[in-house]
Amino acid sequence: EAGVTQSPTHLIKTRGQQATLRxxxxxxxxxxxxxxxxxGLGLQFLLWYDEGEERNRGNFPPRFSGRQFPNYSSELxxxxxxxxxxxxYLCASSLVPRAADxxxxxxxTRLTVL
Amino acid sequence: xxxxxxxxxxxxxxEAETVTLSCTYDTSESDYYLFWYKQPPSxxxxxxxxxxxxxxxxxxxxxxxxxxxxAAKSFSLKISDSQLGDAAMYFCAYGLxxxxxxxxxxxxGTKLSVxx
Numbered sequence: 001e002a003g004v005t006q007s008p009t010h011l012i013k014t015r016g017q018q019a020t021l022r023x024x025x026x027x028x029x030x031x032x033x034x035x036x037x038x039x040g041l042g043l044q045f046l047l048w049y050d051e052g053e054e055r056n057r058g059n060f061p062p063r064f065s066g067r068q069f070p071n072y073s074s075e076l077x078x079x080x081x082x083x084x085x086x087x088x089y090l091c092a093s094s095l096v097p098r099a100a101d102x103x104x105x106x107x108x109t110r111l112t113v114l
Numbered sequence: 115x116x117x118x119x120x121x122x123x124x125x126x127x128x129e130a131e132t133v134t135l136s137c138t139y140d141t142s143e144s145d146y147y148l149f150w151y152k153q154p155p156s157x158x159x160x161x162x163x164x165x166x167x168x169x170x171x172x173x174x175x176x177x178x179x180x181x182x183x184x185a186a187k188s189f190s191l192k193i194s195d196s197q198l199g200d201a202a203m204y205f206c207a208y209g210l211x212x213x214x215x216x217x218x219x220x221x222x223g224t225k226l227s228v229x230x
Contacts, residue, residue: 033216033218035217035220042221042222042223043205043207043218043220045217045218045219048216048217050216055216056216056217058217088157090159092159094216097216098209098210098216102149102161103161103218105158105159105160107156107157107158108157108158
């Protein structure tokens, strides 16, 4: 069974541009979570989608947004990129929409903002 | 708000020895889950072990076991017979049983080195 996949692996943008990151969950999983992993800060929760709806978002500005498609894949958009947005962005999926269920992570997208 | 603290940024262990990674958390909830995730240098996070707060028995998975102290809000990970492949970042995480907070809350991680 295929795991969580993310694309692209690496993304280089300049300040002020927009970035789009994509995630495909494990087949059958309806919940998708996005986390930002900046150096030395651990994982910070960004967004949670389930059944096409945004269920919760972390303490990030509105320029971080996303959506979930009918096939449960998800997209994270970051507008007006800033240097501090440089980080590894991890996507995770779970079968059941609650934190008690195990979340399975993708390999991440490394975003570099120059 | 719930928080997770890992007080050891880096740890080192000799191959075949035992090491314990510390994690404390703060919550006013009674029903929750705790996790240890491993992130090897290749970046893919994988689940190591999972503990339900309502269970008094400590979870074990082969060489990995936890010491869960609910009253003290402590959740340490013990790795026995350490292997070179155990070298990774280890993250402690907390998740609520129910509610709108479906996300996990992570500590900042402990980097484990294994010496041959």
